[in-house]
Amino acid sequence: MKYVDEYRDGELGGALKARVEKLMDGGRHYKIMEVCGGHTHTIYRYGIADLLPSNVELVHGPGCPVCVIPMGRVDDGIAIAARDGVIFTCFGDMMRVPGGHGTLLEAKAAGADVRMVYSPLDALRIARENPQREVVFYAIGFETTAPSTALTLMRAKAEAVSNFSVFCNHVTIVPPLRALLESPDLRLDGFIGPGHVSTVVGARPFEFIPRQYGKPVVISGFEPLDVLQSVVMILEQLKDGRCDVENQYSRVVPYDGNRQALRVLSEVFALRPHFEWRGLGFISQSGLRIADAYADLDAERRFEVPGVRVADPKACQCGEVLKGVIKPWECKVFGTACTPEHPIGTCMVSSEGACAAYYNFGRFSREKVAV
Protein backbone atom coordinates (compact mmCIF):
# COMPACT_ATOMS: atom_id res chain seq x y z
CA MET A 1 0.00 0.00 0.00
CA LYS A 2 1.27 3.45 -0.92
CA TYR A 3 2.58 5.42 2.10
CA VAL A 4 3.01 2.18 4.02
CA ASP A 5 5.30 -0.15 2.05
CA GLU A 6 7.94 2.47 1.30
CA TYR A 7 7.97 3.58 4.95
CA ARG A 8 8.77 0.05 6.12
CA ASP A 9 11.55 -0.64 3.60
CA GLY A 10 14.48 -2.46 5.20
CA GLU A 11 17.15 -1.02 2.88
CA LEU A 12 16.01 2.54 3.45
CA GLY A 13 15.94 1.79 7.18
CA GLY A 14 19.54 0.59 7.01
CA ALA A 15 20.57 3.77 5.21
CA LEU A 16 18.88 5.92 7.85
CA LYS A 17 20.59 3.92 10.61
CA ALA A 18 23.96 4.57 8.93
CA ARG A 19 23.10 8.26 8.69
CA VAL A 20 22.31 8.35 12.43
CA GLU A 21 25.69 6.79 13.19
CA LYS A 22 27.42 9.33 10.97
CA LEU A 23 25.76 12.21 12.81
CA MET A 24 26.91 11.01 16.24
CA ASP A 25 29.11 13.48 18.03
CA GLY A 26 31.70 11.36 19.85
CA GLY A 27 30.57 10.23 23.26
CA ARG A 28 27.62 12.61 23.51
CA HIS A 29 24.41 11.12 24.89
CA TYR A 30 21.30 12.24 22.99
CA LYS A 31 17.91 12.27 24.68
CA ILE A 32 14.93 12.73 22.33
CA MET A 33 11.31 12.77 23.50
CA GLU A 34 8.52 11.43 21.34
CA VAL A 35 5.52 13.40 22.50
CA CYS A 36 2.86 11.15 21.10
CA GLY A 37 1.74 7.70 22.24
CA GLY A 38 1.42 6.62 18.61
CA HIS A 39 5.16 7.10 18.17
CA THR A 40 5.86 5.19 21.39
CA HIS A 41 3.86 2.32 19.97
CA THR A 42 5.77 2.43 16.65
CA ILE A 43 9.14 2.60 18.42
CA TYR A 44 8.48 -0.53 20.47
CA ARG A 45 6.57 -2.44 17.84
CA TYR A 46 9.29 -2.08 15.20
CA GLY A 47 12.27 -2.23 17.57
CA ILE A 48 13.51 1.24 16.65
CA ALA A 49 15.06 1.78 20.08
CA ASP A 50 17.20 -1.34 19.51
CA LEU A 51 18.20 -0.18 16.03
CA LEU A 52 19.58 3.12 17.27
CA PRO A 53 23.04 3.45 18.85
CA SER A 54 22.94 3.11 22.63
CA ASN A 55 23.75 6.81 23.09
CA VAL A 56 20.53 7.87 21.30
CA GLU A 57 17.85 7.52 23.93
CA LEU A 58 14.17 7.86 23.12
CA VAL A 59 12.09 9.20 26.01
CA HIS A 60 8.34 8.76 26.09
CA GLY A 61 6.20 11.84 26.53
CA PRO A 62 2.69 12.63 27.76
CA GLY A 63 0.80 12.19 24.47
CA CYS A 64 -1.40 9.21 25.30
CA PRO A 65 -4.87 10.60 26.14
CA VAL A 66 -5.89 7.66 28.28
CA CYS A 67 -2.68 7.83 30.30
CA VAL A 68 -3.18 11.40 31.46
CA ILE A 69 -6.74 11.06 32.81
CA PRO A 70 -6.64 11.51 36.60
CA MET A 71 -8.38 9.02 38.84
CA GLY A 72 -10.94 11.52 40.11
CA ARG A 73 -12.29 12.08 36.58
CA VAL A 74 -12.73 8.31 36.18
CA ASP A 75 -14.73 8.27 39.41
CA ASP A 76 -16.85 11.15 38.11
CA GLY A 77 -17.62 9.11 34.99
CA ILE A 78 -18.53 6.07 37.07
CA ALA A 79 -20.84 8.22 39.20
CA ILE A 80 -22.72 9.33 36.08
CA ALA A 81 -22.77 5.80 34.64
CA ALA A 82 -24.28 4.43 37.87
CA ARG A 83 -27.34 6.70 37.66
CA ASP A 84 -30.69 5.16 36.75
CA GLY A 85 -31.61 5.52 33.11
CA VAL A 86 -28.14 6.50 31.90
CA ILE A 87 -26.37 4.85 28.98
CA PHE A 88 -22.70 5.73 29.42
CA THR A 89 -20.53 5.51 26.32
CA CYS A 90 -16.76 5.67 25.96
CA PHE A 91 -13.84 4.44 23.89
CA GLY A 92 -12.68 0.90 24.65
CA ASP A 93 -9.49 1.72 26.52
CA MET A 94 -11.28 4.11 28.85
CA MET A 95 -13.31 1.24 30.31
CA ARG A 96 -10.22 -0.28 31.95
CA VAL A 97 -8.70 2.85 33.46
CA PRO A 98 -8.73 2.50 37.24
CA GLY A 99 -10.24 5.28 39.32
CA GLY A 100 -10.45 5.42 43.09
CA HIS A 101 -13.62 3.31 42.95
CA GLY A 102 -12.75 0.75 40.29
CA THR A 103 -13.15 0.95 36.53
CA LEU A 104 -16.03 1.59 34.16
CA LEU A 105 -15.80 -2.08 33.19
CA GLU A 106 -16.38 -3.03 36.82
CA ALA A 107 -19.26 -0.56 36.99
CA LYS A 108 -20.73 -2.32 33.95
CA ALA A 109 -20.32 -5.69 35.67
CA ALA A 110 -22.16 -4.24 38.66
CA GLY A 111 -25.12 -3.32 36.47
CA ALA A 112 -24.39 0.09 34.94
CA ASP A 113 -25.15 0.40 31.22
CA VAL A 114 -21.65 1.21 29.93
CA ARG A 115 -21.09 0.77 26.21
CA MET A 116 -17.97 0.98 24.07
CA VAL A 117 -18.19 3.19 20.98
CA TYR A 118 -15.79 3.91 18.13
CA SER A 119 -16.72 7.56 17.86
CA PRO A 120 -18.91 10.19 19.53
CA LEU A 121 -21.17 9.91 16.47
CA ASP A 122 -21.98 6.34 17.56
CA ALA A 123 -22.98 7.71 20.97
CA LEU A 124 -25.29 10.24 19.31
CA ARG A 125 -26.90 7.42 17.29
CA ILE A 126 -27.52 5.49 20.54
CA ALA A 127 -29.18 8.63 21.95
CA ARG A 128 -31.49 8.86 18.91
CA GLU A 129 -32.38 5.18 19.26
CA ASN A 130 -33.09 5.50 23.00
CA PRO A 131 -35.03 8.75 23.43
CA GLN A 132 -36.26 7.70 26.88
CA ARG A 133 -32.70 7.27 28.22
CA GLU A 134 -29.93 9.78 28.98
CA VAL A 135 -26.89 9.02 26.82
CA VAL A 136 -23.55 10.39 27.96
CA PHE A 137 -20.28 10.28 26.00
CA TYR A 138 -17.00 10.31 27.96
CA ALA A 139 -14.84 12.50 25.75
CA ILE A 140 -11.07 12.18 26.00
CA GLY A 141 -8.15 13.05 23.81
CA PHE A 142 -6.04 15.83 22.37
CA GLU A 143 -6.76 18.05 19.38
CA THR A 144 -7.16 14.94 17.21
CA THR A 145 -10.31 13.68 18.92
CA ALA A 146 -11.68 17.04 20.12
CA PRO A 147 -12.96 18.03 16.61
CA SER A 148 -14.89 14.77 16.48
CA THR A 149 -16.63 15.61 19.77
CA ALA A 150 -17.19 19.19 18.60
CA LEU A 151 -18.83 18.19 15.32
CA THR A 152 -21.02 15.67 17.15
CA LEU A 153 -22.16 18.33 19.64
CA MET A 154 -22.97 20.69 16.76
CA ARG A 155 -25.00 17.93 15.13
CA ALA A 156 -26.79 17.09 18.41
CA LYS A 157 -27.68 20.76 18.87
CA ALA A 158 -28.88 21.15 15.28
CA GLU A 159 -31.03 18.03 15.57
CA ALA A 160 -32.22 19.00 19.09
CA VAL A 161 -31.26 15.61 20.56
CA SER A 162 -32.01 16.54 24.14
CA ASN A 163 -31.07 13.24 25.81
CA PHE A 164 -27.42 13.43 24.69
CA SER A 165 -24.57 15.01 26.62
CA VAL A 166 -20.79 14.95 26.79
CA PHE A 167 -18.54 14.58 29.84
CA CYS A 168 -15.63 16.59 28.51
CA ASN A 169 -12.05 15.62 29.36
CA HIS A 170 -10.34 16.94 26.26
CA VAL A 171 -6.86 18.36 26.70
CA THR A 172 -4.44 20.36 24.59
CA ILE A 173 -0.85 19.41 23.82
CA VAL A 174 1.12 22.65 24.17
CA PRO A 175 0.63 23.41 27.92
CA PRO A 176 1.98 20.03 29.15
CA LEU A 177 4.98 20.41 26.84
CA ARG A 178 5.67 23.81 28.32
CA ALA A 179 5.27 22.35 31.83
CA LEU A 180 7.72 19.57 30.93
CA LEU A 181 10.24 22.03 29.57
CA GLU A 182 10.01 24.02 32.81
CA SER A 183 10.61 20.87 34.84
CA PRO A 184 14.03 21.06 36.55
CA ASP A 185 14.70 17.30 36.39
CA LEU A 186 14.33 17.08 32.63
CA ARG A 187 17.20 17.12 30.15
CA LEU A 188 16.20 16.73 26.52
CA ASP A 189 17.95 17.43 23.23
CA GLY A 190 14.89 17.52 20.98
CA PHE A 191 11.30 16.48 20.33
CA ILE A 192 9.61 14.17 17.86
CA GLY A 193 6.42 16.20 17.47
CA PRO A 194 2.91 14.71 17.29
CA GLY A 195 1.69 13.89 13.78
CA HIS A 196 -2.08 13.91 13.74
CA VAL A 197 -2.50 16.52 16.47
CA SER A 198 -0.54 18.71 14.07
CA THR A 199 -2.97 17.88 11.27
CA VAL A 200 -5.42 19.95 13.31
CA VAL A 201 -3.25 22.59 15.02
CA GLY A 202 -0.41 22.72 12.49
CA ALA A 203 3.29 22.92 13.24
CA ARG A 204 3.27 26.60 14.19
CA PRO A 205 2.17 26.14 17.88
CA PHE A 206 5.42 24.25 18.52
CA GLU A 207 7.63 27.16 17.47
CA PHE A 208 7.97 28.27 21.10
CA ILE A 209 10.11 25.20 21.79
CA PRO A 210 13.08 26.20 19.61
CA ARG A 211 12.49 29.90 20.22
CA GLN A 212 12.25 29.87 24.02
CA TYR A 213 13.94 26.61 24.99
CA GLY A 214 16.43 26.12 22.15
CA LYS A 215 15.32 22.55 21.28
CA PRO A 216 14.62 21.19 17.79
CA VAL A 217 11.18 19.78 16.97
CA VAL A 218 10.39 17.48 14.05
CA ILE A 219 6.72 16.68 13.38
CA SER A 220 6.72 13.00 12.47
CA GLY A 221 4.59 10.36 10.79
CA PHE A 222 3.90 6.98 12.35
CA GLU A 223 5.58 4.45 10.11
CA PRO A 224 8.94 3.14 11.35
CA LEU A 225 10.94 5.04 8.72
CA ASP A 226 9.04 8.23 9.55
CA VAL A 227 10.31 7.99 13.12
CA LEU A 228 13.85 7.06 12.04
CA GLN A 229 13.98 9.94 9.57
CA SER A 230 12.73 12.31 12.27
CA VAL A 231 15.58 11.19 14.55
CA VAL A 232 18.01 11.90 11.67
CA MET A 233 16.47 15.37 11.15
CA ILE A 234 16.83 16.20 14.86
CA LEU A 235 20.45 14.99 14.92
CA GLU A 236 21.18 17.05 11.77
CA GLN A 237 19.83 20.16 13.47
CA LEU A 238 21.95 19.48 16.55
CA LYS A 239 25.06 18.90 14.45
CA ASP A 240 24.45 22.14 12.51
CA GLY A 241 23.80 24.04 15.75
CA ARG A 242 20.26 24.86 14.58
CA CYS A 243 16.92 24.52 16.32
CA ASP A 244 13.76 24.80 14.26
CA VAL A 245 10.35 23.24 13.82
CA GLU A 246 10.59 20.91 10.82
CA ASN A 247 7.80 18.89 9.26
CA GLN A 248 8.78 15.33 8.32
CA TYR A 249 5.07 14.45 7.93
CA SER A 250 4.32 17.01 5.25
CA ARG A 251 2.35 14.43 3.25
CA VAL A 252 -0.38 14.84 5.89
CA VAL A 253 0.37 17.87 8.08
CA PRO A 254 -0.14 21.40 6.71
CA TYR A 255 2.09 23.87 8.55
CA ASP A 256 -0.92 25.97 9.58
CA GLY A 257 -3.19 23.04 10.46
CA ASN A 258 -6.86 22.69 9.56
CA ARG A 259 -8.48 26.12 9.91
CA GLN A 260 -12.01 24.73 9.81
CA ALA A 261 -11.16 22.33 12.66
CA LEU A 262 -9.73 25.20 14.72
CA ARG A 263 -12.89 27.25 14.08
CA VAL A 264 -15.10 24.36 15.21
CA LEU A 265 -13.00 23.83 18.34
CA SER A 266 -13.21 27.48 19.32
CA GLU A 267 -16.98 27.51 18.81
CA VAL A 268 -17.76 24.42 20.88
CA PHE A 269 -15.08 24.48 23.58
CA ALA A 270 -13.57 26.98 25.99
CA LEU A 271 -10.35 26.67 27.97
CA ARG A 272 -10.59 25.63 31.61
CA PRO A 273 -8.46 27.77 33.96
CA HIS A 274 -6.61 24.59 34.92
CA PHE A 275 -6.96 20.84 34.52
CA GLU A 276 -5.41 17.95 36.39
CA TRP A 277 -3.14 15.58 34.48
CA ARG A 278 -2.28 12.19 35.84
CA GLY A 279 1.24 12.30 37.21
CA LEU A 280 1.81 15.89 36.07
CA GLY A 281 -0.57 17.67 38.44
CA PHE A 282 -2.62 20.75 37.56
CA ILE A 283 -1.60 22.57 34.39
CA SER A 284 -3.03 26.00 33.55
CA GLN A 285 -5.24 26.33 30.49
CA SER A 286 -4.57 22.77 29.40
CA GLY A 287 -8.11 21.36 29.45
CA LEU A 288 -11.23 22.09 27.43
CA ARG A 289 -14.74 22.52 28.74
CA ILE A 290 -17.93 22.78 26.74
CA ALA A 291 -18.66 26.40 25.80
CA ASP A 292 -21.69 28.17 27.24
CA ALA A 293 -23.49 28.07 23.89
CA TYR A 294 -23.56 24.28 24.22
CA ALA A 295 -24.17 24.17 28.00
CA ASP A 296 -27.35 22.11 27.57
CA LEU A 297 -25.22 19.28 26.21
CA ASP A 298 -22.65 19.41 29.02
CA ALA A 299 -22.91 16.33 31.27
CA GLU A 300 -21.08 18.15 34.08
CA ARG A 301 -23.91 20.69 34.22
CA ARG A 302 -26.64 18.12 33.69
CA PHE A 303 -25.48 15.65 36.36
CA GLU A 304 -23.90 16.16 39.73
CA VAL A 305 -20.42 14.62 39.85
CA PRO A 306 -18.30 14.08 42.97
CA GLY A 307 -15.39 16.14 41.58
CA VAL A 308 -13.05 14.71 44.19
CA ARG A 309 -9.33 14.68 43.52
CA VAL A 310 -7.93 11.18 44.09
CA ALA A 311 -4.22 10.68 44.68
CA ASP A 312 -2.45 8.11 42.50
CA PRO A 313 -1.55 4.81 44.22
CA LYS A 314 1.76 5.20 46.02
CA ALA A 315 3.42 2.36 44.10
CA CYS A 316 2.47 3.87 40.73
CA GLN A 317 5.16 5.92 38.96
CA CYS A 318 3.14 6.92 35.89
CA GLY A 319 4.03 10.56 36.50
CA GLU A 320 7.75 9.91 36.21
CA VAL A 321 7.18 7.73 33.14
CA LEU A 322 5.06 10.46 31.51
CA LYS A 323 7.77 13.03 32.17
CA GLY A 324 10.40 10.68 30.78
CA VAL A 325 12.29 10.70 34.08
CA ILE A 326 12.23 6.91 34.33
CA LYS A 327 11.77 4.14 31.77
CA PRO A 328 8.66 1.96 32.14
CA TRP A 329 10.62 -1.03 33.47
CA GLU A 330 12.20 1.12 36.18
CA CYS A 331 8.78 1.50 37.85
CA LYS A 332 8.56 -0.61 40.99
CA VAL A 333 5.39 -2.43 39.91
CA PHE A 334 6.05 -2.78 36.14
CA GLY A 335 5.19 -6.25 34.87
CA THR A 336 4.52 -7.62 38.35
CA ALA A 337 1.63 -5.96 40.17
CA CYS A 338 0.90 -3.78 37.11
CA THR A 339 0.22 -5.55 33.80
CA PRO A 340 -2.10 -4.79 30.83
CA GLU A 341 -4.57 -7.35 32.26
CA HIS A 342 -4.53 -5.71 35.70
CA PRO A 343 -3.20 -2.16 35.31
CA ILE A 344 -2.48 -0.04 38.36
CA GLY A 345 -1.39 2.96 36.35
CA THR A 346 -2.87 4.40 33.18
CA CYS A 347 0.36 3.98 31.17
CA MET A 348 -0.30 0.23 31.29
CA VAL A 349 -3.89 0.54 30.01
CA SER A 350 -3.76 1.91 26.50
CA SER A 351 -1.88 0.14 23.73
CA GLU A 352 -0.07 3.44 23.23
CA GLY A 353 0.83 3.90 26.88
CA ALA A 354 4.59 3.62 27.28
CA CYS A 355 4.33 0.80 29.85
CA ALA A 356 1.85 -1.29 27.83
CA ALA A 357 3.82 -0.77 24.61
CA TYR A 358 7.01 -1.82 26.32
CA TYR A 359 5.33 -4.74 28.10
CA ASN A 360 3.88 -6.04 24.83
CA PHE A 361 6.87 -5.57 22.54
CA GLY A 362 10.05 -5.04 24.49
CA ARG A 363 10.22 -6.71 27.87
CA PHE A 364 11.79 -9.96 26.70
CA SER A 365 14.57 -8.27 24.77
CA ARG A 366 15.48 -6.23 27.84
CA GLU A 367 15.62 -9.38 29.95
CA LYS A 368 17.92 -10.87 27.32
CA VAL A 369 20.21 -7.87 27.50
CA ALA A 370 20.20 -7.98 31.30
CA VAL A 371 21.29 -11.64 31.26
Next chain:
Amino acid sequence: MWDQCADGHCVTCADEGVPMRLVRVLDPGLAECEAGGGSCHQVLTGLIEDARVGDVLLVHAGTALTRLDSPFEEAP
Protein backbone atom coordinates in the same frame (compact mmCIF):
# COMPACT_ATOMS: atom_id res chain seq x y z
CA MET B 1 -14.12 -6.37 22.83
CA TRP B 2 -10.52 -5.69 21.82
CA ASP B 3 -11.19 -6.63 18.20
CA GLN B 4 -11.04 -2.91 17.49
CA CYS B 5 -7.35 -3.05 18.29
CA ALA B 6 -6.54 -4.93 15.09
CA ASP B 7 -3.00 -4.30 13.96
CA GLY B 8 -2.11 -3.45 17.54
CA HIS B 9 -3.77 -0.05 17.55
CA CYS B 10 -6.85 1.21 19.27
CA VAL B 11 -9.12 3.99 18.04
CA THR B 12 -8.87 5.71 21.39
CA CYS B 13 -5.31 6.66 21.14
CA ALA B 14 -3.81 9.97 20.45
CA ASP B 15 -2.62 9.76 16.93
CA GLU B 16 -4.12 6.80 15.20
CA GLY B 17 -5.67 7.84 11.90
CA VAL B 18 -7.12 5.48 9.31
CA PRO B 19 -7.21 6.29 5.58
CA MET B 20 -10.70 5.75 4.13
CA ARG B 21 -12.26 6.36 0.73
CA LEU B 22 -15.48 8.37 0.59
CA VAL B 23 -18.11 6.25 -1.20
CA ARG B 24 -21.37 8.12 -0.55
CA VAL B 25 -22.33 11.55 0.75
CA LEU B 26 -25.18 11.05 3.24
CA ASP B 27 -25.82 14.68 4.08
CA PRO B 28 -23.67 17.80 4.30
CA GLY B 29 -21.01 16.91 6.84
CA LEU B 30 -21.70 13.17 6.90
CA ALA B 31 -20.52 10.45 4.53
CA GLU B 32 -20.12 6.73 4.19
CA CYS B 33 -16.46 5.80 3.88
CA GLU B 34 -14.69 2.55 3.16
CA ALA B 35 -11.52 1.52 4.99
CA GLY B 36 -8.73 -0.50 3.36
CA GLY B 37 -10.20 -3.87 4.41
CA GLY B 38 -13.56 -3.04 2.84
CA SER B 39 -15.45 -2.17 6.04
CA CYS B 40 -17.81 0.81 5.79
CA HIS B 41 -18.18 3.56 8.38
CA GLN B 42 -20.19 6.73 8.83
CA VAL B 43 -17.72 9.58 9.00
CA LEU B 44 -18.13 13.26 9.86
CA THR B 45 -16.69 15.31 7.01
CA GLY B 46 -17.39 18.83 8.26
CA LEU B 47 -13.69 19.68 8.44
CA ILE B 48 -13.02 18.85 4.78
CA GLU B 49 -13.82 21.50 2.26
CA ASP B 50 -15.99 20.14 -0.55
CA ALA B 51 -15.62 16.43 0.30
CA ARG B 52 -16.52 14.31 -2.73
CA VAL B 53 -17.01 10.66 -3.66
CA GLY B 54 -13.59 9.12 -4.32
CA ASP B 55 -11.71 11.39 -1.92
CA VAL B 56 -9.32 9.57 0.41
CA LEU B 57 -9.59 10.95 3.92
CA LEU B 58 -7.57 10.50 7.09
CA VAL B 59 -10.21 9.49 9.63
CA HIS B 60 -9.74 9.73 13.36
CA ALA B 61 -12.45 8.62 15.81
CA GLY B 62 -15.13 8.94 13.17
CA THR B 63 -14.06 12.33 11.84
CA ALA B 64 -12.09 13.09 8.69
CA LEU B 65 -9.18 15.35 9.60
CA THR B 66 -7.60 15.85 6.19
CA ARG B 67 -7.66 14.75 2.57
CA LEU B 68 -4.87 12.44 1.39
CA ASP B 69 -3.50 11.35 -1.95
CA SER B 70 -4.70 7.80 -2.41
CA PRO B 71 -2.72 5.39 -0.21
CA PHE B 72 -4.66 2.41 -1.56
CA GLU B 73 -2.50 2.07 -4.63
CA GLU B 74 0.51 -0.20 -4.65
CA ALA B 75 3.79 1.46 -3.80
CA PRO B 76 5.81 2.32 -6.90
